[in-house]
Amino acid sequence: MKKVSVISPANIAFIKYWGRADHNLYIPRNSSISMNISGCKTTTTIALSDKKEDEVYVKFFNQKYQQLNLNTRKAQALLKQIVRIRQISENKSKVKIFSENNFPADAGIASSASSFSALTAGLLLIYGLQDKFADKIELSRQIRLCGSGSAVRSAMDGFVEFTTGNDQTSHAVQIADQNHWDLVDIVALIDFDKKKISSSLGHELADTSPYFETRITEMQSRIKQCREAIIKKDLEKLGMAIEQDAISMHAVMMTSRPPAFYWQPGSMAIIQAIISLRESEKIPAYFTFDAGANAHIITEAKYLEKVNQYLQQIPFVKNTIINHPDLGVREINKHLF
Numbered sequence: 475m476k477k478v479s480v481i482s483p484a485n486i487a488f489i490k491y492w493g494r495a496d497h498n499l500y501i502p503r504n505s506s507i508s509m510n511i512s513g514c515k516t517t518t519t520i521a522l523s524d525k526k527e528d529e530v531y532v533k534f535f536n537q538k539y540q541q542l543n544l545n546t547r548k549a550q551a552l553l554k555q556i557v558r559i560r561q562i563s564e565n566k567s568k569v570k571i572f573s574e575n576n577f578p579a580d581a582g583i584a585s586s587a588s589s590f591s592a593l594t595a596g597l598l599l600i601y602g603l604q605d606k607f608a609d610k611i612e613l614s615r616q617i618r619l620c621g622s623g624s625a626v627r628s629a630m631d632g633f634v635e636f637t638t639g640n641d642q643t644s645h646a647v648q649i650a651d652q653n654h655w656d657l658v659d660i661v662a663l664i665d666f667d668k669k670k671i672s673s674s675l676g677h678e679l680a681d682t683s684p685y686f687e688t689r690i691t692e693m694q695s696r697i698k699q700c701r702e703a704i705i706k707k708d709l710e711k712l713g714m715a716i717e718q719d720a721i722s723m724h725a726v727m728m729t730s731r732p733p734a735f736y737w738q739p740g741s742m743a744i745i746q747a748i749i750s751l752r753e754s755e756k757i758p759a760y761f762t763f764d765a766g767a768n769a770h771i772i773t774e775a776k777y778l779e780k781v782n783q784y785l786q787q788i789p790f791v792k793n794t795i796i797n798h799p800d801l802g803v804r805e806i807n808k809h810l811f
């Protein structure tokens with residue numbers, strides 16, 4: 475039985491994707507920028523099968539394998555991507571998929587980024603579409619069509635931009651590879667629960683916020699600032715851009731109709747602690763949040779130990795995950811079944 479396996483990192487967005495220009499082609503309203511993170515990964519094995527139906531088994535963090543419930547919104551997106559890629563290949567065989575994460579899913583750690591990039595890469599390989607996998611721009615377009623924008627950025631190594639545009643021009647672009655800058659992202663886990671409003675629904679609600687257009691206008695200069703900060707390895711410039719962008723995205727979320735509140739008391743406690751760490755100890759560490767309560771703290775590797783210890787003393791913080799810049803999605807030889 476033909477089998478392929480891939481591994482893909484999640485990524486942390488420095489400039490966030492929130493809101494779409496096109497809901498069918500999943501074109502984002504704004505370009506976003508992220509870093510792949512080494513400690514949060516999805517591994518996926520796909521085999522062609524002679525069964526009548528596709529079968530998908532998933533293993534969430536600290537749980538056993540279970541067959542995926544196909545009634546959820548996310549599972550439907552997944553099935554749509556299987557059918558779409560099968561049609562391109564003209565191979566009619568169904569697939570059997572096993573997929574597992576080594577980190578809590580849906581808690582604002584971009585689980586969709588690693589899982590949908592792994593799924594798409596694995597499907598292209600199993601259905602013999604090696605050219606589309608090897609061309610990273612085409613791979614990122616194929617990933618975009620499954621509906622997860624953050625997953626697009628996991629197509630390439632290191633620091634990556636996902637450009638807005640049209641069906642041809644909205645794709646991943648590498649800013650720098652994983653060896654360019656020894657940044658770290660320390661995830662401070664305060665909450666392991668599933669988020670109440672999925673990001674895919676959030677993208678549809680974004681433009682109901684009266685602040686959405688203001689965000690889009692003001693973030694144009696922030697995107698440039700972030701790109702330049704990465705190229706020049708300017709941590710303070712990067713830190714200011716990522717904090718402003720996270721606050722701006724959460725302001726849009728909280729003022730959408732209906733509103734979405736992802737932050738919890740522990741999130742605010744971390745924000746205040748990080749600001750005070752900068753002021754009192756002069757340690758350059760900066761916070762950001764995706765669609766969840768868990769904080770990502772960005773600093774340089776030389777401050778890792780101090781910042782990690784400091785975070786673990788905050789009463790709300792249950793655990794931390796340490797991440798370095800990582801490669802994008804890639805094929806591996808070790809299969810899950």
Ligand code: PMV
Nearest residue numbers: 487491622623624673764765
């Ligand atoms: O990839 P999606 O469609 O789940 O959206 C990602 C949304 C954020 O994580 C909040 C921001 C981002 O750019 O990763």
